[in-house]
Amino acid sequence: MxxxxxxxxxxxxxxxxxxxxxxxxxxxxxxxxxxxxxxxxxxxxxxxxxxxxxxxxxxxxxxxxxxxxxxxxxxxxxxxxxxxxxxxxxxxxxxxxxxxxxxxxxxxxxxxxxxxxxxxxxxxxxxxxxxxxxxxxxxxxxxxxxxxxxxxxxxxxxxxxxxVFYFALMIAAGLSRGGPWRASLGGALAAPLALLLPAGTPPAWGLLAAALIGGTAAFLLRRR
Structure with a gap:
């Protein structure tokens, strides 16, 4: 090997x-x-x-x-x-x-x-x-x-x-060392948007929408 x-x-x-x-x-x-x-x-x-x-x-x-x-x-x-x-x-x-x-x-x-x-x-x-x-x-x-x-x-x-808990702790540890706080904050704030999806919409769409919105916001915030 x-x-x-x-x-x-x-x-x-x-x-x-x-x-x-x-x-x-x-x-x-x-x-x-x-x-x-x-x-x-x-x-x-x-x-x-x-x-x-x-x-x-x-x-x-x-x-x-x-x-x-x-x-x-x-x-x-x-x-x-x-x-x-x-x-x-x-x-x-x-x-x-x-x-x-x-x-x-x-x-x-x-x-x-x-x-x-x-x-x-x-x-x-x-x-x-x-x-x-x-x-x-x-x-x-x-x-x-x-x-x-x-x-x-x-x-x-x-x-x-x-x-999920393990990686949440890993993200928290990374933030304490100066990790990507904008991306973490964007994801946390955008996640509840999944609850606004119309009834019958596949839950996976909520994950994708939250990632797209939160990630884009984090990207724009960093550029600013």
Whole structure:
């Protein structure tokens, strides 16, 4: 194994991955309680690899078909700007292999660590990190599936939110060190706009609208 790949895999074994694993355990439990097979849950975790999209697909009504898939894609539309932000840091022949593994946990770690690595090692580091957390996501989905029936609904809701809480604390820690306060403030103020959407509008539209409005406001504020 290339040293950069080994370094990425080693650094993946931290608090961020524990937080992510908690959400995949909850997803595994929810998959079984919804009547889906373990294979369905593992395929969802492997191919979608984004909890918002996975939960949209899991909660879709029978026969939803294309609408359910479209909802899952919209819920994970945030990965597109994340990939665009990552692209300048990861170049070379291995860069295309990094795209399927862009998710919040590996992306946040990459944006923090890649600038300090030699350019030829960045894609290898990212793949080592991302493949490790992706594999852990599959394992913990199976663990959750096996635990179905032994966890209360309150515990499940808490597990689903652990990753959110973790990254909220990371943002707060970043702000205390002079991080991007305009973007954080814009997101926080724009998020309630999702509550103003007309009835029947997919919730994912609220996420996209809040991000567009809050992010644009933060960008303009910084330019000013």
């Amino acid at each position: 290339h040293p950069a790949t080994r370094q990425g895999a080693t650094e993946a074994l931290g608090a961020h991955t524990i937080a992510m694993a908690a959400t995949f355990i909850a997803f595994g439990v929810a998959t079984r309680e919804a009547g889906f097979s373990l294979g369905w849950g593992l395929t969802s975790s492997a191919a979608i690899y984004g909890m918002a999209g996975q939960m949209v697909l899991l909660g879709a009504q029978p026969g939803a078909g294309t609408a359910a898939v479209a909802g899952a894609i919209m819920a994970n539309a945030r990965f597109m700007p994340m990939a665009a932000a990552l692209a300048p840091l990861v170049r070379g022949p291995l860069a295309p292999f990094c795209v399927p593994f862009v998710a919040i946990t590996p992306w946040a770690a990459a944006m923090r660590n890649l600038p300090g690595l030699p350019a030829p090692d960045r894609a290898r580091w990212f793949l080592g990190f991302a493949l490790t957390v992706w594999t852990i996501g599959l394992i913990t989905t199976a663990i959750g599936y096996a635990l179905a029936g032994s966890l209360s609904s309150g515990v499940l809701r808490l597990l689903l939110m652990v990753n």
